[in-house]
Amino acid sequence: MKTEGLSLENAPPLWVPLSFFATAPLALIVAGSLLASYGEYAIGTGYASITLAIAHLGTLGFLTLVMMGALYQLTAVVAGSPVGRIRVGHAVYALFVIGVVGLIGGIAGGSPRLVFWAIALITPAVLLFVIPIARALHRAPARNETVIGMMAALLAFFLTALLGLWMAHGHSGMRFPGPRGLFIQVHLSVGLLGWVGGLIVAVSWQVVPLFNLSPPVAPAARRWIAGLATAGALLPVVVLALFYAGALGDSDARASQIAAVAALPAVVAVWGIHPLVTVRSLHARRRRRADPSLLFWNTGLLVAPLCALVAALAYVSSAPRWSVLLGWLVLVGWAGMILHGMLGRIVPFLVWLHRFAPRAGEPGVPSARDLLPDAWERGCFALHAATLAVGALAIALRSDPLARAAGALLVATGVALFAVLANAARRRS
Amino acid sequence: MASLEQTRVFRAERVREPLDESELRARIGRLAPESVLDLRDLPAPEPMEKILAACARLAPADALAARTPRLPQMLMSLLDRRGLLWAALEEADGTGLVWVGCPAADERSTK
Numbered sequence: 001m002k003t004e005g006l007s008l009e010n011a012p013p014l015w016v017p018l019s020f021f022a023t024a025p026l027a028l029i030v031a032g033s034l035l036a037s038y039g040e041y042a043i044g045t046g047y048a049s050i051t052l053a054i055a056h057l058g059t060l061g062f063l064t065l066v067m068m069g070a071l072y073q074l075t076a077v078v079a080g081s082p083v084g085r086i087r088v089g090h091a092v093y094a095l096f097v098i099g100v101v102g103l104i105g106g107i108a109g110g111s112p113r114l115v116f117w118a119i120a121l122i123t124p125a126v127l128l129f130v131i132p133i134a135r136a137l138h139r140a141p142a143r144n145e146t147v148i149g150m151m152a153a154l155l156a157f158f159l160t161a162l163l164g165l166w167m168a169h170g171h172s173g174m175r176f177p178g179p180r181g182l183f184i185q186v187h188l189s190v191g192l193l194g195w196v197g198g199l200i201v202a203v204s205w206q207v208v209p210l211f212n213l214s215p216p217v218a219p220a221a222r223r224w225i226a227g228l229a230t231a232g233a234l235l236p237v238v239v240l241a242l243f244y245a246g247a248l249g250d251s252d253a254r255a256s257q258i259a260a261v262a263a264l265p266a267v268v269a270v271w272g273i274h275p276l277v278t279v280r281s282l283h284a285r286r287r288r289r290a291d292p293s294l295l296f297w298n299t300g301l302l303v304a305p306l307c308a309l310v311a312a313l314a315y316v317s318s319a320p321r322w323s324v325l326l327g328w329l330v331l332v333g334w335a336g337m338i339l340h341g342m343l344g345r346i347v348p349f350l351v352w353l354h355r356f357a358p359r360a361g362e363p364g365v366p367s368a369r370d371l372l373p374d375a376w377e378r379g380c381f382a383l384h385a386a387t388l389a390v391g392a393l394a395i396a397l398r399s400d401p402l403a404r405a406a407g408a409l410l411v412a413t414g415v416a417l418f419a420v421l422a423n424a425a426r427r428r429s
Numbered sequence: 430m431a432s433l434e435q436t437r438v439f440r441a442e443r444v445r446e447p448l449d450e451s452e453l454r455a456r457i458g459r460l461a462p463e464s465v466l467d468l469r470d471l472p473a474p475e476p477m478e479k480i481l482a483a484c485a486r487l488a489p490a491d492a493l494a495a496r497t498p499r500l501p502q503m504l505m506s507l508l509d510r511r512g513l514l515w516a517a518l519e520e521a522d523g524t525g526l527v528w529v530g531c532p533a534a535d536e537r538s539t540k
Contacts, residue, residue, distance in 0.1 A: 009506055211472045213470065213471075213472055287470055287471075287472060349474050360477075360507075361483070361486065368474050368475075369475075
């Protein structure tokens with residue numbers, strides 16, 4: 001184990017990751033407001049503009065913002081390699097957030113001009129984010145499963161963004177780049193399994209034992225999961241490339257099916273093996289007291305196999321409810337739960353580390369736990385779990401009142417999360 | 430992947446003279462039992478919080494030790510900032526063993 005570079009001096013300024021973390025709950029509030037306003041219409045099909053807007057508020061506005069902030073922190077602290085010109089992170093934040101607001105507004109409001117400007121902002125944000133982090137990871141002294149997983153996730157993010165920006169041209173007054181079903185299939189596979197799943201898996205090897213005192217997962221299992229996840233995330237991109245090269249014939253539907261099957265290794269690894277080994281590890285933890293973050297982890301990990309099941313149903317069934325339910329389970333259940341739980345541990349820790357650790361032991365200096373009391377986090381979990389359940393029921397029953405209730409609960413979850421993060425972030429004494 | 434034995438590390442940059450592992454263990458063995466904290470059942474960042482809080486109460490020339498769930502890497506730079514001496518090693522089971530010493534008053538003033 002190399003320890004070079006692992007020090008507080010390597011960590012980015014507090015507000016680089018914190019700006020991303022603190023903004024993410026606002027996306028939940030906007031997504032919930034849209035769902036509460038549009039009700040059943042927003043969950044009827046995955047192709048409605050409003051559904052697309054809500055989905056991207058979840059993926060870009062919540063998940064990706066949290067993961068971008070986390071990568072700035074983890075690259076420096078876990079990989080031991082500080083990101084060069086770290087203050088460019090503030091520009092990335094501004095470009096990305098404004099771009100995402102424009103993209104969502106443009107899609108929901110049917111404004112090609114807004115989508116066009118959003119593309120112009122998100123493209124440099126992605127490049128200014130990916131290039132310095134890739135360089136930092138490349139020169140990292142540590143070469144463990146977490147660092148390699150972070151590299152793979154970053155590549156998946158780049159590919160997801162590339163495909164997404166390419167497809168967004170279809171909403172900006174230009175032509176959609178190719179067969180819609182195939183593009184969406186590949187975009188979803190590489191984004192949800194490679195970017196979101198890849199980073200959750202890679203980071204879990206570090207944060208789960210760190211915060212729960214659970215035994216580490218066996219290195220062989222980690223390598224298998226990483227290999228399958230990366231293969232399943234990248235193979236659909238290869239299928240897309242082969243389709244363009246004419247190697248798969250000219251049937252769009254067949255190419256989409258092949259792309260879906262190509263993602264299978266990642267589905268098995270990310271929604272099957274990883275939850276299994278992580279739940280087993282958490283079950284064997286030394287510390288028997290259950291922290292609230294454990295509730296988030298356990299729920300997210302239990303929803304993961306359901307995602308695989310519903311993905312299979314969405315593949316074989318033409319009913320749109322399965323693909324909408326899959327999106328809900330992935331965004332609110334699996335990844336949403338896990339990232340929400342991680343925010344509840346990481347934000348107080350970062351604030352404490354930057355502001356209070358140098359004075360720890362002096363009278364009146366709070367602990368990290370004081371910055372986010374357990375009771376508050378349990379309240380956040382209750383709201384999030386209720387949102388998950390009511391939203392899933394609304395989709396299954398195609399119920400308008402339940403869809404609106406799920407939207408209201410999502411707003412409440414976002415408000416509660418924002419309040420606890422803001423409370424931790426503003427503490428200076 | 431390296432074996433646990435291979436991953437064992439020893440850090441002694443901030444002690445006055447380099448320590449070997451046996452000397453570090455002997456130094457910890459000479460401490461009063463209440464000066465050796467067992468923090469192995471605490472999740473992050475509680476071990477770091479407890480060590481820093483205990484360090485704040487160290488008198489010049491005093492020392493303490495702590496057993497931690499893992500090598501507390503971020504702690505080292507915080508100890509450096511406080512001008513404390515420290516040495517740490519990773520045990521074969523992955524837990525950490527940390528020794529922290531407060532320099533004598535005259536040493537601190539000449540730093």
